[in-house]
Amino acid sequence: MKEAGGWVAFYIGLAIVFGLGLWLTAGWTPAAEFYTGWLTEYSLSVDNLFVFMIIMARFSVPRRFQQKVLLIGIVLALVMRGAFIAAGAALIEQFSWVFYIFGIFLVYTAATLLKNGDEEEEFKENLLIRWAKRVFPLSSSFDSGKMTVVTETGKRLFTPLLIVMIAIGTTDLIFALDSIPAIFGITKEPYLVFTANVFALMGLRQLYFLLGGLLERLVYLNIGLAFVLAFIGVKLFLEALHTNTLAFINDGHGVHWAPEIPIWLSLVVILGTLGIATAASLVKSSRDAKRELTDTTV
Helix, strand or coil: CHHHHHHHHHHHHHHHHHHHHHHHHHCHHHHHHHHHHHHHHHHHHHHHHHHHHHHHHHCCCCHHHHHHHHHHHHHHHHHHHHHHHHHHHHHHHHCCCHHHHHHHHHHHHHHHHHHHCCCCCCCCCCHHHHHHHHHCCECCCCCCCCCEEECCCCCEEECHHHHHHHHHHHHHHHHHHHHHHHHHCCCCCHHHHHHHHHHHHCCHHHHHHHHCCHHHHCCCHHHHHHHHHHHHHHHHHHHHHHCCCCCCCHHHCCCCCCCCCCHHHHHHHHHHHHHHHHHHHHHHHHHHHHHHHHHHHC
């Protein structure tokens, strides 16, 4: 726990120093965009840990192999997000109206988070996992933590680690679809988008072991994230109105009366929302624990 806490603090410190470096070399605006994007991506990454925990439990991954699974999962997430960032930057450069789609998608994602917030999260095997289970010969144990194992008869089998990696990879893909539009709602600079994602993913493996049961106590995190995503979605939609080129909206001209949300306000709203959601979650969990203890004692 001490080692994990030290590494998490180190990576957070790196992100803060990087933002200060941006402030000194490029000014306040890029630094504020980085901090806002990093906080958003970090929060979404913490939410990603919930699903990682469910996958680990669902496939009964031994604790000694969980670090390896998380490391590969984080590398996959970085690769996928890099590809999505490149594609998103190219789309924005050519078609400014894509912000309308991003905005609507984020608001829809926020509504989905709120709708499913009170339901117990359960991992459901997707089509790719079911296909892999049918096609690949699988062993019943994780053995030494390798992808394949050779039986006494000389037959090579895949271990359940392959299925876990597929589950982690497809989960990373789904989360990238949410997080990349969110970060582009804060900054359109690909360098800032990528670095915010890199710093959000750094230390995530250690954070997984540090938080442990604390993740289950963040009962209002989904509500906080839903508000953040909805806020960024509205911000994106308003920005799309300012740079509008669609002929059926204001004859293809920008809608200049639409309010523009400055980056400092985005930073305050996101930081405040996540802080309130975390504090409220811990207070509720503490009260529930005390109530449960009282009921047990009685």
